[in-house]
Amino acid sequence: MYKLFFTIFICAANGNVWADVADTARFPKEGESCPNFHFEEVIDYTSNRASINDFKGKWLIVDCWNEYCSGCLASMPNVNSLSTKFRGVAQFLLVAYTGSQYSPNGMTNSNNSIRMLYKRIQQKYNLHVPIAFDSLLFKQFGIYGCPFILIISPDGIVKYITFELNSDDLAAIISGQSIQLPKLHSVYDTIKRATIYHYDSNSPFLLNRNGGEDSSFIFRSLLSTWNSEVQPMRLPLIGKVYKSLDILGADLVTLYKYAYFGKGYWDFRDSLYAETYPIPIFETSDSLLIRDQGRNLFCYSLTLPPSLRTREKIMAVMRNDLGNYFGYHAYIEKRLMPYYRLVATARARHLLKAKAKGLSFTEIPNGGFVANDYSIRNLIGILWSYHQNGPPFVDCTRIHSNIDIAVKALMVDINDVRRSLRRSGLDLKLEKKAMNVLVIRHG
Structure with a gap:
């Protein structure tokens, strides 16, 4: 990436x-x-x-x-x-x-x-x-x-x-x-x-050949399979000002996230981070749709009258549509889920303190980075960027000042990252905590 x-x-x-x-x-x-x-x-x-x-x-x-x-x-x-x-x-x-x-x-x-x-x-x-x-x-x-x-x-x-x-x-x-x-x-x-199917975000998807043939929809609210002629489109979150809600080229997990959380993804800065697990749990033997997410992509479009265009109503209709079509029941439950505690030794709290003001970030060509005057929050952002669908990272360092740090590691290899962090007096402890998690079962 x-x-x-x-x-x-x-x-x-x-x-x-x-x-x-x-x-x-x-x-x-x-x-x-x-x-x-x-x-x-x-x-x-x-x-x-x-x-x-x-x-x-x-x-x-x-x-x-x-x-x-x-x-x-x-x-x-x-x-x-x-x-x-x-x-x-x-x-x-x-x-x-x-x-x-x-x-x-x-x-x-x-x-x-x-x-x-x-x-x-x-x-x-x-x-x-x-x-x-x-x-x-x-x-x-x-x-x-x-x-x-x-x-x-x-x-x-x-x-x-x-x-x-x-x-x-x-x-x-x-x-x-x-x-x-x-x-x-x-x-x-x-x-x-590009001229075969043009998508105009001001009109509902698939109306008058907007993004595809009119006849290819499932219902209006509309669910169709995605084809590669249509540019994927994901909203950051569901709001109440859209003439129509259009989510194009999304897998099943993403659709369920929109329906239950109002957004298809969140990063380390979001209030959901480390409080809601990023990946739903599927308690179903029918795993084909989930296992082959990259091949089972859908387009969902919903148009409601102005009086009903609220976040809560849009999400409720979408939950009902997904349940009707895919046959799953979904619930938000509290469960013990894995997360990484980022911890620091007392010595590291002193030695890592930034030597001078001036934010800088340099990638190490053969893997890793050097960050100066970085907050622990920004460090967690770097870790998250390489492990977005894994256990979240939680700051337990008790470091309140900015730091200077060099991490020499293959960033996609969490164990390699942990070894490098340990050399600086930091560590990632894999533990469990109660989080909200979306559980999807057969209807």
């Missing part, structure tokens, strides 16, 4: 970057031959140079990533496992972005820092996957978000462009089955598709 990421998912770039090559660049399309591309720097492969055509005869999985995508970093062990399991029939190729398009604040050190970061990840997880370091592929193929995965058949045909892949999916693809994977588009493809 990216810096202090208070949003999740794909690290997006500005479409203007690609405008100068949009008319001439060849980019991949599902069902067509993959444009050839030459990589000039490849490691952990039989040659230090390679092209996409060199891999014909085997299935080729090209997994493009950048150093600011924490989801990409966390998936490296899985990529390594798949590469080992399907050795002989499928070749994996990681492509690390060495340009500066995703870098924060115009930083231009991605070329070196991503190499250092990968070396550390490779050593930690014992990776044995060929990797190319390149930036031109991202521009030629119009890659504006990561992960970006190309699945290419042995005869060079692009079968899928997606952002996730598991062992069962790959086995099915290799066996010749046609399956559904979450679909991604090149930025050039997206530009061409």
